Amino acid sequence: DAGVTQSPTHLIKTRGQQVTLRCSPKSGHDTVSWYQQALGQGPQFIFQYYEEEERQRGNFPDRFSGHQYPNYSSELNVNALLLGDSALYLCASSYGTGDYSPLHFGNGTRLTVT
């Protein structure tokens, strides 16, 4: 039973570039959430996708966008990268958006912006 998988594991970009991160949810899960975790901080909620639509969004600018595919996999896109976007980006999956089921996290993508 595959858990949450994310790719790539590491990424180095320069300011102003664009990046796409990918996530496949745990088998049986249909909801994907994205989090940004800066060094020494807890994860910060970016947005959540369910039924191929963005259902909730945290306090992140429009430079952060996403997509969910019919197979429930998801992408996180960040445009016009800033140095402050350097962080661990975690994808988490769960089942449904009603009664809460614990999030299952992937190992994350470490993004470094230079």
Next chain:
Amino acid sequence: EDKVVQSPLSLVVHEGDTVTLNCSYEVTNFRSLLWYKQEKKAPTFLFMLTSSGIEKKSGRLSSILDKKELFSILNITATQTGDSAVYLCAVITMNRDDKIIFGKGTRLHILP
């Protein structure tokens, strides 16, 4: 503004010691509180607490929630070096758009 505060931010103890990690919260429309363990990358789920006073237990780990005083504790007894990790507390709110708010975590280091 909703917030989750964990203390201490870091803790170093010797193997065999018992530790207590704290999580206090101020949120509107509290729903549940969760504890996660983050060793290298992916946080792994430990407990979800919804009701006050009911202890959740898994091996040497246990946790309890106090909804009146707005806090939770995570206890680890007979600590082992494998318990070294960042322990994250998160609160789910029942607002129109359910939000999950994480604390900054407690970095626990167990000395052999």
